Amino acid sequence: MKDNKLLNMLLQNPGEYISGEEISRRLGISRTAVWKQINKLRLEGYEFEAVSRKGYRLVHTPDKLEFTAVIEAMKTNSFGRRLKLIDVTTSTQEEMRLLAEQGAPSGSLIIAEEQTSGRGRQGRKWLSPPGKGIWMSLLLRPELPLTCAPQLTLLCAVAVCRAIRAVTGVDAGIKWPNDLLVQGRKVCGILIESVGEDELIRYCIAGIGIDVNLEPEDYPPELLAIATSLKMESGQDCNRAVLIGAVMNELEKLYELYVEQGFGPICHLWEALSITMGKEITVKTARGDIQGIAEGLDPSGALTLISKDGQRINIYSGEVQLGG
Amino acid sequence: MKDNKLLNMLLQNPGEYISGEEISRRLGISRTAVWKQINKLRLEGYEFEAVSRKGYRLVHTPDKLEFTAVIEAMKTNSFGRRLKLIDVTTSTQEEMRLLAEQGAPSGSLIIAEEQTSGRGRQGRKWLSPPGKGIWMSLLLRPELPLTCAPQLTLLCAVAVCRAIRAVTGVDAGIKWPNDLLVQGRKVCGILIESVGEDELIRYCIAGIGIDVNLEPEDYPPELLAIATSLKMESGQDCNRAVLIGAVMNELEKLYELYVEQGFGPICHLWEALSITMGKEITVKTARGDIQGIAEGLDPSGALTLISKDGQRINIYSGEVQLGG
Structure with missing residues (x-):
């Protein structure tokens, strides 16, 4: 919840009108100041109904990720616990790379509401419009040989796929190595950037882009044939904070399994979720x-x-x- | 050769005195200007003998790498052909990483006369005093899976070891994965930094540090027991440009062999040069x-x-x- 007294007053009285006079009295500010604050919140995506002699009523809250909501959705020890939420960035991968070189700890997570130059596999662009997707990068510093990095790529695909299925019921499957598809259309892209020194991993950055609440009109026409969103597949809005939490929980659980038991169990889970097996x-x-x-x-x-x-x-x- | 007429005049008359008056006349500059130029060259490491009524004589040329000498020592197609020589840098690896992210082509090479923060394996420092070693970083953009990166590490060790043996006759051997030792003392360190995307290598930077002409007094006492130089082992100065050329030639030759025939031949060469086999x-x-x-x-x-x-x-x- 934002640290905004006016907003909190309206949020605590859902559906009710509160007069400008009462707001002005309870917050100890002028009527003009109330009006200015309402307009500022409108620019952030909040919508109000203003009826004369009744007052203001909150009718729409923008779906913006709240720090506490994301943290509370996680049951992890380290994954996602160092959280940085940003409104807009060129690419969360680039942001994380700078932090990684400055010594950020394993488990650090950057989530952006919008990316202006989101990247996909092999230098392709990744559409990342504001407020509707999960565009995030997770830093890992595994003490593993560099030859393990491709296995981490597959592990991430399994974790995100399981989280999507559990939270939304959407029947996503994996295309080798780490694209997630629903009936042939891509709903999530994963990009693992690894930096190694001789035979060892120095760090990995897992870039995860999930098309959560995008509508058909959010896509350029040429993408509609090959991309989809969880909302378009399930018919329902999906709470992004809950899905982020589920992804972190799955990632940490599978990573611990991998470190303990090697690639075998991950391999079986991957094969079970693959859309290409036997085809x-x-x-x-x-x-x-x-x-x-x-x-x-x-x-x-x-x-x-x-x-x-x-x-x-x-x-x-x-x-x-x-x-x- | 530097573009300096005074210097070239002295270089072309080795051992001979040339009077200030003659220099002044032949270059069409004042006696004061001659004296100023001589002093400037002294700051760069040139040493002159000045005898009254005889003139100036060049007695010492600093061992500074010349661009053309390095290029001429190479017989490669691409390795080392994009060459950048710098006097001093924190670390050639960092310099190359910036160039790599800006799209520098495969085969680009940076050589520094001195590194102020040279890096070794696992974050250790690497002593890199001016003018006496080879401190360089080579950029490669192999179209190979990331799992091949550790093999490139071993390939580099073989290439540098072969070049050192051929040019200096010093009996260097490899300690796994890529240290080069002479009778238990390290003469060369190699550090391969790999940046991968999912299962593919985006680029590798091979950092190579060779202690060429270092003298015992160049080392802090605690390093003398574990480090040595090619000059200390062979008793002779080694031409750095020639050795750089030989390293590039070996690297390109072995890299082509690797791409054509896989790791098998490199593996045999590595084992033959290893100092640990059977021990x-x-x-x-x-x-x-x-x-x-x-x-x-x-x-x-x-x-x-x-x-x-x-x-x-x-x-x-x-x-x-x-x-x-």
């Missing part, structure tokens, strides 16, 4: 297209295909497309 | 000390040990010490 796929790689039936993950996290001539092929990088 | 070693890891006989590298680049009870153990990160 014919084409992988666009730097060395050309590779076709086959997706069989699963190998112990390193590579995608294993069975080609038409029965060969088992491990894919370490590339873009997966459904169909042969 | 009893202790590896300090995050999970405690591990002892055993070093057997070689596994296909991923991990160090394989045989423990006392006959178990084969793969080490993915840690500090190797000779002895049980």
Whole structure:
């Protein structure tokens, strides 16, 4: 809740009118000051009904993330506990990278209401309009060899997918390595940036973009065929703070499982949520297209295909497309 | 050669005196201007003998890397071809990281005469006094999965070790993963910083520090027991430009071999240059000390040990010490 007495007075009396005179008296400010504050709140997205001789009534609260609401949604020890909420940034990944180089601790989380240059895989743009999505970056400093980084990429996909399913009931699935799709349309993109020194990870930044409450009109036409939001799929608004909390809870739980038991359990969870298992796929790689039936993950996290001539092929990088 | 007519005149007449009057006449400048130029060159490390009625004689040229000398020592296509020579910097790794983020091409090389905050493995300092070592950072943008980065670390060790042996005859060997030692003393440190996105390498920066012409008095006493220079081992000055060229040549050659044939050939070269193969070693890891006989590298680049009870153990990160 914002530290704004006028707003809190209206929030505590939902649906009721409070006269300008009463507000003025209770807050000890002039009627003009009341009017100025109301207008300022309107610019922030609050909507009021003003009826003469009745007063003001709050009719719409903007869906803005509140620090305490996000923190309260988490049951974690460290993941997300160092939280920075920002209104607008170029990219939460860039923000976090600066903090990481300055020594920010593992578990630090930056969430932005809006990104002006959100980034997706392979330098692509990521649409990040204000107030409707979850655009965030989590810093991890695992004491792990660099060769584990691709497994962390897969772990993140599992965690976010499980959180989305639990909170919204939307039937999201994973496309290798870490896109989340609903009936073929992308609802979440994940980007893990890893910085290593010789054989060790120095830090990883998990960038997570979830299209939560976007409406069809929020998308440019060319994206509507390939992107969707949780609201468009479920028909309901989703509380972003609750979903952020669920993602952090899943991430910390799975990360602890991974550190204790290795990649095996994560691998099984990933395969169970995969949308490509057993299906014919084409992988666009730097060395050309590779076709086959997706069989699963190998112990390193590579995608294993069975080609038409029965060969088992491990894919370490590339873009997966459904169909042969 | 510097673009300095006075200096070139003296360089072209080695050992000979040239009178101030003649210099003044040939360059068309006053005697005072000659004297000022001589003093400026003295500040840059040139030493002159001035004898009355004979004139000036050049007796010492500072060992400063010349751009053309370094370029001419390379036979590469891309490695080192974008060359930036700087007098002093905090760290060539930091300089290169900025250039990398700005889109510098693969093969870009930064060499500094002096580093004020040179870095070694695991945040340790690296002594980098002016003019006596090779302190450089090479940018690579391999289209490889991130899991290959530790193999590039080993490849760099092989390349630098081969170049040092070829140019100086000094019998350097490799301590896993990428330290170069001569009779137990470190003569070169390598640090590969990798930046990855999901499963792919975005770029790697190979930081290479070679103690070339350092004298015992250049080291603080506590380092003399564990560090040495090529000059101290061979008894001779080593031409830094020639050694830089040889390192770039080896790196490009081995990198092409690696891209074509995978890690196999590099692995054999590494094992042949290793100082630990077949010996009893202790590896300090995050999970405690591990002892055993070093057997070689596994296909991923991990160090394989045989423990006392006959178990084969793969080490993915840690500090190797000779002895049980």
